[in-house]
Amino acid sequence: xxxxxxxxxxxxxxxxxxxxxxxxxxxxxxxxxxxxxxxxxxxxxxxxxxxxxxxxxxxxxxxxxxxxxxxxxxxxxxxxxxxxxxxxxxxxxxxxxxxxxxxxxxxxxxxxxx
Amino acid sequence: xxxxxxxxxxxxxxxxxxxxxxxxxxxxxxxxxxxxxxxxxxxxxxxxxxxxxxxxxxxxxxxxxxxxxxxxxxxxxxxxxxxxxxxxxxxxxxxxxxxxxxxxxxxxxxxxxxx
Numbered sequence: 001x002x003x004x005x006x007x008x009x010x011x012x013x014x015x016x017x018x019x020x021x022x023x024x025x026x027x028x029x030x031x032x033x034x035x036x037x038x039x040x041x042x043x044x045x046x047x048x049x050x051x052x053x054x055x056x057x058x059x060x061x062x063x064x065x066x067x068x069x070x071x072x073x074x075x076x077x078x079x080x081x082x083x084x085x086x087x088x089x090x091x092x093x094x095x096x097x098x099x100x101x102x103x104x105x106x107x108x109x110x111x112x113x114x
Numbered sequence: 115x116x117x118x119x120x121x122x123x124x125x126x127x128x129x130x131x132x133x134x135x136x137x138x139x140x141x142x143x144x145x146x147x148x149x150x151x152x153x154x155x156x157x158x159x160x161x162x163x164x165x166x167x168x169x170x171x172x173x174x175x176x177x178x179x180x181x182x183x184x185x186x187x188x189x190x191x192x193x194x195x196x197x198x199x200x201x202x203x204x205x206x207x208x209x210x211x212x213x214x215x216x217x218x219x220x221x222x223x224x225x226x227x228x229x
Contacts, residue, residue, distance in 0.1 A: 036218075043117070044204070044220040090157065101170055102147075102218075104157035 002027050004093050006105035013081050014113050021076040021108050023065075023091035030096035033074040035065055038088040047089070050074065051096070061085070083114045116141065118221035120205050126227045132193040135224045139186050139207030145169075146188040147218065148180060151202040160203075163188055192226075200228045 007022035025031060035047040048059025055067040065076045074091060091105040119138040127133050139146050148160040159172035163182035180190040186207075192199055202225050206218035 043222050044206075044218075046217045049217070092157075101159050101172060103159070104149075106156040 002093075002095070002103050004091055004103050004105040006089075006091050006108050008108045009106065010109045010111075012111045012113065015083055016080050017112075019076070019078040019081045019085070019110070021089055021091075021110070023074045023076065023105060024072050025074065025091075025093040025103070026072065027093060027095055032094045032096050033065075033067060034092040034094075034102070035059065035063070035074075035076050036090045036092060038090070039084075040086065044090070047076070081110075081112050083112050086110060086112045118205055118207050118219050120203075120221035120224050122224055123222065124225045124227075126229060127195050128229050129195055129197060131195050132191060133195060133226060134189055134191045135203055135205075135226075137188045137190075137205030137207075137221060139188070139205075140219055143207035143209055143219070144186055145208045146182055146186065147206045147208075148188070148190050149204040149206065150174075151204055151223070152200075157204070160190065195228045197228050200226060202226075 003026045005024045033050040036044045037047045038044045047063055048057050048065055050057045050067045057065050063076060063078050065074055067074050088107050088109050090107045092102045094102045118140055121136045137146055145164045147162040150158045150160055160174055160178055161168055161180050162170040166182045177193045182188045202223040204223045205221045208218050
């Protein structure tokens with residue numbers, strides 16, 4: 001069955017630390033990949049997406065993600081986190097062919113201490 | 115520009131009852147998707163509507179149904195409620211469907227508690 005796995009459920013970092021959140025998917029074929037973020041008290045919003053082309057994708061607020069096809073991974077990174085990055089992060093994937101359905105990871109809760 | 119509006123925000127029902135949730139998408143958006151979010155299962159896709167037609171459906175029982183009106187507003191209905199239906203129900207809209215734009219715009223959700 002198609003699935004998306006996020007390795008870390010809870011991450012705690014200090015400000016200025018580097019961040020990497022893991023995401024693996026189990027699709028065969030061509031996939032579209034997404035990271036969404038939910039800040040406290042706010043709704044889910046798109047952080048970045050990968051459809052094709054350059055496997056290194058830049059998103060909002062200094063986030064980036066790298067698509068590594070051979071590893072079925074789409075890890076999210078940020079060189080230096082801020083307190084305002086405290087949020088829940090969700091990875092999602094869909095089969096780029098017909099009958100597209102977004103499959104979501106369970107999310108990673110990130111807490112950044114000032 | 116108004117965002118995605120979901121009503122009601124909170125509701126409590128008892129087993130066996132039915133519930134209808136409403137979603138008003140961003141103006142101009144024609145696609146509406148519904149998701150169920152629970153701590154254990156995360157976000158699970160329920161269905162997507164586009165121009166009043168169900169375009170895609172997740173793996174939920176027939177008790178879960180939806181529809182979309184000509185103004186793109188959507189409703190979902192859950193009949194014969196079970197305790198396990200307690201969840202946050204999220205609606206998301208997009209211009210033509212997330213597959214084309216890569217971006218879903220989410221509402222704040224309707225939190226359903228089934229007692």
